[in-house]
């Protein structure tokens with residue numbers, strides 16, 4: 025039994041992060057581990073995942089190769105986490121890719137497949153595996169989705185980023201449905217909405233092709249993945265409610281970034 029008066033006696037929460045080799049995922053791995061969690065981070069290449077884990081310098085971070093487009097690799101990721109740490113308390117579906125800022129007829133079908141396969145099918149396959157494991161382990165668990173442009177039902181569609189937006193919109197819908205399907209089971213669904221961060225997902229794709237004014241605004245409203253992770257990590261570990269959404273770029277933060285823009289260092293978009 026857990027001794028509530030002595031946090032040191034509580035077992036460390038175990039967190040699996042898909043897409044943990046860079047950007048938000050890697051920063052979350054660091055911040056969660058710093059708060060006592062055991063972390064399994066993953067990415068497409070086993071070598072890169074192992075290097076990312078060892079660069080973070082924490083014994084309780086394991087790096088595992090897992091391409092979320094391949095269900096057997098997701099199974100192996102779950103099994104590696106359980107073999108090393110005994111259970112999984114949080115599974116964060118964070119792996120994501122963008123695409124060039126282009127109209128549909130200029131995108132290769134392979135790019136369309138990769139974006140949907142990673143951001144949508146990959147997140148669902150991850151959630152499915154985590155559900156199977158969490159429904160049968162004592163204490164259940166929590167499955168998170170990293171949202172993105174397209175997730176908000178209030179956001180107007182943006183030209184040039186339709187496939188990415190569709191992947192995030194569809195994944196968001198599916199996870200909102202999961203929150204209803206699994207209500208009361210002990211497995212809870214959560215959402216991370218990280219705002220705008222200068223990471224490879226945007227810098228390698230859309231950002232470099234965006235109009236200068238849009239990039240300038242992204243620089244003003246953006247924050248580093250490290251800052252976002254520092255804000256999210258304690259809230260992830262504290263989350264209790266099914267359907268919880270952690271939003272970084274709230275109206276208050278947007279207003280503050282706009283007001284302080286002349287004095288604040290801009291993010292490099």
Ligand SMILES: NC(=O)c1ccc[n+]([C@@H]2O[C@H](COP(=O)([O-])OP(=O)(O)OC[C@H]3O[C@@H](n4cnc5c(N)ncnc54)[C@H](OP(=O)(O)O)[C@@H]3O)[C@@H](O)[C@H]2O)c1
Pocket residue numbers: 042043044045046047048049066067068069072073090091092093118119120121142146170171172173217218219220221222223224225226249
């Ligand atoms: N940056 C932003 O402004 C922003 C805003 C809102 C939401 N997001 C979302 O935040 C999440 C993290 O993105 P980020 O901004 O931190 O970008 P990032 O630094 O490019 O990170 C993306 C991560 O996904 C991994 N990944 C890509 N394809 C994968 C696959 N098929 N299987 C497994 N892992 C894969 C990458 O690892 P490998 O390359 O090692 O495979 C990397 O670790 C994404 O879901 C993104 O859509 C980003």
